[in-house]
């Protein structure tokens with residue numbers, strides 16, 4: 484399978500601040516890759532370099548086969564970019580908004596492109612509704628339609644489901660997977676764990692360098708973290724005490740349970756067993772989540788330089 488994105492050693496500095504520091508990235512055609520990392524870690528800057536919107540200070544790459552420095556015009560024509568703050572004409576209908584986008588891209592026959600897009604993205608039933616009266620989920624669907632109508636080969640999504648309810652999020656991701664199955668490559672920046680888990684692969688960056696990458700399972704396994712679940716009557720009041728125990732690195736409440744995470748399972752278990760002997764709590768082995776891993780990566784690599 485060909486790669487939609489291939490980049491080597493991408494680096495960008497703003498003044499004396501190195502925002503992206505020798506990032507290398509390969510994304511296969513039809514792959515959905517999640518781009519994660521704390522605020523200000525360099526995700527948007529990397530995406531802008533990959534799409535030819537920003538020139539790297541060092542490094543090189545190809546996006547959809549085009550050189551990111553010399554052929555940026557060709558790249559821009561072949562990508563769709565859905566930013567968090569998508570904008571429409573609120574007093575135009577869904578159809579009129581898409582018609583406007585079709586004009587911008589010079590798509591012909593225009594009506595056919597608009598009809599096909601309305602149909603494929605399930606907007607036909609509402610094509611005469613004013614964009615300004617749509618709910619968050621429908622607005623997002625319209626934004627996706629507007630980003631893919633010109634048939635891009637690469638779709639960039641910048642925190643696409645912020646403020647959208649779970650059903651709309653799920654429908655949105657179903658559509659993303661359908662589009663990817665037809666060959667569209669998707670690079671999505673997100674802070675949401677459920678979105679990260681829906682990606683084929685994740686790349687986690689911190690201060691402009693890649694600190695973890697792989698499938699969700701690989702990233703979790705690679706973290707070397709173990710998780711225990713603590714159940715009992717007054718777990719909330721025990722949380723602060725557990726945080727001070729030997730081998731404990733994270734404690735997070737989930738309903739009536741506590742998830743306790745550490746990198747040495749034997750030490751962790753010994754500490755929790757000692758506590759269980761006097762506190763009437765039960766301890767069992769749990770699954771380490773992607774969130775546990777990201778919290779760890781954030782503290783390991785520091786998140787206070789933002």
Ligand SMILES: Nc1ncnc2c1ncn2[C@@H]1O[C@H](COP(=O)(O)OP(=O)(O)OP(=O)(O)O)[C@@H](O)[C@H]1O
Nearest residue numbers: 497498502520521522523524525526527528529789
């Ligand atoms: N044009 C610019 N001039 C100077 N500094 C910039 C510029 N663009 C971005 N930066 C800085 O580069 C750093 C990385 O920003 P970037 O937007 O790439 O991060 P991000 O990972 O996308 O963050 P977020 O999750 O908040 O969207 C930030 O410290 C930001 O202030």
